[in-house]
Amino acid sequence: MDRTAPPARNHEHDVALMEAIVKHGSREAFAALFDQFAPKLKAYYRKGGLELSLAEDLAQEAMLSVWRHAAKYKASIGSPSTWIFTIARNLLIDHVRRQKARQGDLKDPSLQPPEVEIADDLVDAQQRYRSLKTALKNLPKEQAKVIRMAFFDHKAHSEIAAEVGLPLGTVKSRIRLAMQRLKGDLGDLE
């Protein structure tokens, strides 16, 4: 047993909630998931630069998607937090796109990111989650910083470089090293 790994209680708990929603349409399970994630989604959108009420609107829309599309979630692929993250990110992309161009078909399905399909290995999903959390915790500070900036400020490599005043190459290599580390600890997802 790996005692250095953080507890996976969240993971198992979240998976159980998702299952209750999919299999039984459990409103109680949804409420529990909402309490856990909606405040974090609001924080996510706030960090993305959205004003307070808009951040709540998008958090609400994201949780609505979670409820409506719960059947799309597969525990064998990853943790509910990963799935919820992709929903939140896609909504943000849509929001930005809508602001930038108010013409064209925004609901064009071809603009939506594709589903990720990976071979089922339910047993490994929880182990992968533990490993990832551990690897994140142990990431060198300068690598963790650029990774967080990328995910929460939605900045491309070049924008991060400009903001922290580092050469683009340095930012690229920090992100690459961090991802290598995270991937290495995660193992091959295939």
Added chain:
Amino acid sequence: MSLAPPLPEPLLFDYATGASSPAIGLLMAAHLSMSRESRALLATMEAVGGALLEDLDDEPLERISAADVLAIADKDEDDVSKMAELVLERSGPRASVPPTFVQDALPEPLRAAESELGGDRRWRWLGFGVAATKLAVSSEHERAHLLWAKGGTDIITHRHVGREVVLVLKGAFWDDGVRYGPGDVAVSEDGTIHNPHIDGDDDCVCLAVTEAPVHFTGLVGLALNRFCRF
């Protein structure tokens, strides 16, 4: 001859974090649909995003609640299903299904009850190679459609809300490892999630009776759900 170099990781990483421009985002979406390797790498990056999300400090909520979200979902489901019917009946994309092909597929009782089929048999594309025409026998609680799909069509994963009974009239399809040919009846109980596949090269015609609308759960589920109830 040499192999193409691997995808530059920053392109994928920016996509994972949501930093891609719309055009690059579209290019990446297309690439991802073709590259299993990139999909796996993207999944890793998204897992990082999910783990980071969990570690964020909560922002207290001021206006929204789980009860509100559920209430919106309940309300919208009614709206969407009403809208879906309107679109399916009036303005869905027209499908030109070979009329004689379908005519030949109809067994005697269906032909005899020709009036039951409705005078105006307009076919509408549901997407993914499936066209449907709603039959006059449909009621508030139960809908009947003729479905037509080309051979080899992979029907997008969908979940049944309410029972669906399908009779194969012509051609065949595979569902969960079982082949259903002419005369076979496939029953999908409420909650069934499946991904049927039309067998071989021959077009398939079925009669489907559903208790309630079908929810598509695949890639463009939301878009399809808006006009594609059968």
